[in-house]
Amino acid sequence: MNLSQKIKTITPSYTIGISTKVKALKSEGKSIIDLSIGEPDFFTPEKAKLEGIDAIARNESKYDMVPGLMALRKAIVQKLKTENNVSYDVADIVVSSGAKHAITNTLLATLDPGDEVIVPKPYWTSYPEMIKLCGGVPVLVDTQIENQFKLTIDELKSAITPKTKMLLINNPSNPTGAVYTMAELEPLVNLCIEKELFILADEIYERICYTDTFTSIPTLSPEAKAITILVNGLSKSVAMTGWRIGYTASSPEIAKAISTIQGHLVSHPSIVSQWAGAVALTDCLDDMSAMVSEYKLRRDLLVERLQKIKNVTFIQPDGAFYLFIDLSYFKDKFEAERSVSLKIGDDLLLQYNLAVVPGIAFGNDHCIRLSYATELSLVQEGLNRIETYLNQL
Structure with missing residues (x-):
């Protein structure tokens, strides 16, 4: 066999x-x-843990909406507006079983067999394998230590082919800890807009940032927001790794596609984890x-x-x-x-x-x-x- x-x-x-x-x-x-x-x-912060316990006591153990609890999605919308200065509707948010799951959903929703995804090196170890599992082709692009291992516009231009479908950016970066500035992101994003490429913006570490400002890619322009699938979650920022709560924020069309895929594969993440996650975002700052x-x-x-x-x-x-x-x-x-x-x-x-x-x-x-x-x-x-x-x- x-x-x-x-x-x-x-x-x-x-x-x-x-x-x-x-x-x-x-x-x-x-x-x-x-x-x-x-x-x-x-x-995990006490208030989030207590909400999880209380959710069990309230018998919050039934199926709910595939894209996530309304309370949690509203908390995510508010977080993105308050902390990242970008506005989404609740329907644009899909809650998944960790950021890994959110990335996989995104790749399944956007890639056809043979589509290329540009991934700057060094990269988080699972990116190439996730792309391959979803039918895509990872295009791994060398970056330079003198640029803090951050992708430059010339490196991006040289990697684009007729088969390119997406640019994947991890910001802040695992493994380097590098953080892109607005000035560094703008030319990359504008080229993706020009070439009609998706951007998968993995910002799972965005709250663990030591600079004065953090630029989330969808904030750069309405056009940037339209082509970007923002991935984030609670594992790193609120020490909730085992609770498995990640999410995407994207255009209504992409969010609907991601929700459709998730509905067939896993339905939704643990309801108890979602209730704890909602309180983590609202009460554990x-x-x-x-x-x-x-x-x-x-x-x-x-x-x-x-x-x-x-x-x-x-x-x-x-x-x-x-x-x-x-x-x-x-x-x-x-x-x-x-x-x-x-x-x-x-x-x-x-x-x-x-x-x-x-x-x-x-x-x-x-x-x-x-x-x-x-x-x-x-x-x-x-x-x-x-x-x-x-x-x-």
């Missing part, structure tokens, strides 16, 4: 592979500092701000520490909670290796009990990614171990 040809094109998850190794080492009694996981080390303040404090201290490590390059992350460290200086030490970043990752794990994500998972084999969504002292010790390892090279 043969599996589908589609599954044969999919690359296994590097992060799951790392997690498996970490669990195996821990089962042997080893103490591992795990900086590979992109998950907030905070707990102080909790979110406290989380961001802590992330920024960690970022500042860790950047100061990184600057003292010789022969490493990095960009200062302006958002999210990752450090993306370029180790190109040491690449000649690993000429015989199939993958530089995999070798470095294995060495750090097996010799120094430190788990990081190899850059090859993000399309850049000379880097490694560390998450600082964990106790500051552990990340600082992780950097100490990286410095020790590099010095012995």
